Amino acid sequence: MSKPRRIYLLSPKAYSPETIAVAFAKTSRSPKPFDEIAAELNDESSARFHEKWVVGYGHASVAEHAVLHLALENVSRLAIESIEGNRLASYTEKSTRYQQWDPDAFYVPDELAGHPLEGNFIGTCRQLFDTYQRGIPKVKAWLAEKMPQDADESDAAFERRLAPAAVDICRFLLPAASLANVGVTINARALEYAICKLLSSPLEEVRAIGEGLRAVGQLETPTLIKYAACNPYLQAVEAKMAQHSQSVSGGDDGVGFRLLGWDADGEDRILAAALFRFGGAVDYQRCYQHVAGLSPEQKAALAADLMAERGKYDQPLREFEYAQMMFEAVMDQGAYFEFKRHRMMTQTVQPLSADLGFALPIGITAAGCEGDYQSAMRRAAELYDRIHEWNPAVASYIVPNGFNRRVLFTINLRQAFHLCRLRGASNAHFSIQRVAQQIAEAVDQVYPVLGKYLDLPQDVSWRSIEADYFSQIATR
Ligand SMILES: Cc1cc2nc3c(=O)[nH]c(=O)nc-3n(C[C@H](O)[C@H](O)[C@H](O)COP(=O)(O)OP(=O)(O)OC[C@H]3O[C@@H](n4cnc5c(N)ncnc54)[C@H](O)[C@@H]3O)c2cc1C
Known part of the structure; x- marks a missing residue:
């Protein structure tokens, strides 16, 4: 006689992510239903299982059944690049298209604390943000002439059409130091590797984010990510390849x-x-x-x-x-x-880097903002060069979107x-x-x-x- 088909949730409301991962892993050798397996488990027995099978014997795919939702706020867009460099995860972040940035929403790198260029960094960010803020209404005024309000379009609808178009043009000024929020859904296997990479970064902010993710991740998956650590290979290969690349002649x-x-x-x-x-x-x-x-x-x-x-x-x-x-x-x-x-x-x-020049949108020129735009972008490029001489990785923070x-x-x-x-x-x-x-x-x-x-x-x-x-x- 055939057995009844069952389809049900092992809900994260009832079981921890590590327990769910063990319940699934055990089906490989146990004939019992998943919910029975899960009912026999607790956090300690799940941890022992993971220590033995996932960590000890390398059955790492089991960790993919433990899924975390991580909220990161006020991290630089440069750091977000490192986070989102992990492909096996899902992300949603603050949009430069649908939101306007606050004037002080930028990160000052820890590496620059007390450095002679710290003041210049803050001043350059302020100039970029100021040019961005002042540019938006001017670009909007130009857009209002270029794509005027339709007869049957309400003022609110017209504003909804204009505002994103203006922000789209002015976003070229936002530096990589701009702060944003990002939501991440990731499984413990991918998270462990992500943390390794973050901890191996040359940037202090990125390493601190790696530490933060390990700390909050361990609250939910104490065993599966506990061995995530800085990876000496990732650190060494970067320096070695950068050295070799100097022998490539010809430039760009x-x-x-x-x-x-x-x-x-x-x-x-x-x-x-x-x-x-x-x-x-x-x-x-x-x-x-x-x-x-x-x-x-x-x-x-x-x-x-x-x-x-x-x-x-x-x-x-x-x-x-x-x-x-x-x-x-x-x-x-x-x-x-x-x-x-x-x-x-x-x-x-x-x-x-600032090496390949910057784009100049027509909207900036047409709205009469080109002088301010050029001045802010060129100041950022100059500061990039100066920081780059001292610390190439940190220099990227000042580079704007354009x-x-x-x-x-x-x-x-x-x-x-x-x-x-x-x-x-x-x-x-x-x-x-x-x-x-x-x-x-x-x-x-x-x-x-x-x-x-x-x-x-x-x-x-x-x-x-x-x-x-x-x-x-x-x-x-
Ligand atoms: C109009 C618009 C507005 C946007 N606004 C925002 C925003 O405000 N904030 C923001 O962060 N992003 C925004 N995005 C980016 C968007 O969320 C996607 O991240 C991006 O477009 C990549 O495309 P994709 O998700 O289809 O996946 P890709 O990575 O290009 O993958 C291709 C396909 O593979 C499949 N796939 C890949 N990975 C997975 C997975 N983990 N699970 C299931 N299926 C998968 C899907 O079918 C996907 O379409 C916006 C995109 C658009 C088009």
Whole structure:
């Protein structure tokens, strides 16, 4: 006789995260139901189990069943980068698009306490924030002329349209020292590694956040993260590679976007994998040879059937992951802050610096704020250079959102579809829209058969975004 199906919660209201993790882990060897296993456990027996199996024998995936919700407030956006560098977690943070920053909402690095440059740091942050605050009403006034109130639009609705557009333009001034809040949902396995990385950071603030996360994390998962510690390898490799990189000659050639490589037969792979998945007992090689032998028209027809019933919000099938592309892109820090939130790709970013110049939005120029903007940005760049001579990591705090940054990334066609749809949409910030359009253009060039199904706004390109929104992309 078949047993009744049971589907139920092991609620965190009833069991601690470590107990839930043990209850799940034990199903591997125990025939008992989960709730019976859980009822036999307590915090001490759960801790013993984790010490033996997770810590001792390395069955680390068990720790993924212990999930924590961590609230971090008043941490710098530079530190948030280190936190969000951990891909296997979920984040929501204070938005530079939907909120206006308070004038004193910036972090003064502990490293600068009593240093001769401390006063200059505070003064430069004040100038950046002051230019930001004074710029918003001016940019709003310019926007009100550019996109006037509709006859049937209430004052409140008009304000809701103008305010974010003005903040979008002025956010270029916010330095990486700006303070923000971020909510993190993460499992104990990912948290342990995250804490290791944070504790290995060259920045005092980031190490202190690592300590703080370990302290509050241990309240809920005392065993699973207790061995999280600074990792000497992570510390050593940074210094060694920085030394080696000095032997790379040539510097920066100024190219802002480059497709470095791609799977030349990516579309054939995807189409063949789709036949493999839905066909009978045919091996992949035969599916691939079949697709490779099709005429361009036949391939287009096959792709059309693959995409035919796809709705606006349907993801492409997982088989789209068989086509990989590698890019190098220069984007402003505001765009990078959004770009880094996309976890399903491999990203490598260079340290935040003032070396690649800063973007100048048209709104700043048109609203008559360019002089103040240039002065604040140039002061930040000068101070960056001075701090960099003494402590390169700390220097990044003073770099505003408008400065450019070079990012290397590998992305598959499935994630490229997702990113381009989300970030190429007309409601996305123009800086990240530009990047999404650059990726979309490259996709279209190398994967035209499937690339035509990218859903992006018509009559927009990265060139038109540059022309419509930027006075300059890289002011040096
Ligand atoms: C209009 C808009 C407003 C936004 N406002 C804010 C804001 O105010 N604050 C803020 O912090 N962020 C904001 N974001 C960023 C947003 O929350 C996402 O972090 C970002 O767009 C990355 O996209 P993604 O979550 O789809 O995931 P990606 O990391 O790009 O992953 C691709 C896909 O993989 C799947 N996936 C990846 N990881 C997980 C996971 N852990 N669990 C389940 N599925 C997963 C999902 O299907 C996801 O769509 C905003 C984004 C948009 C488009």
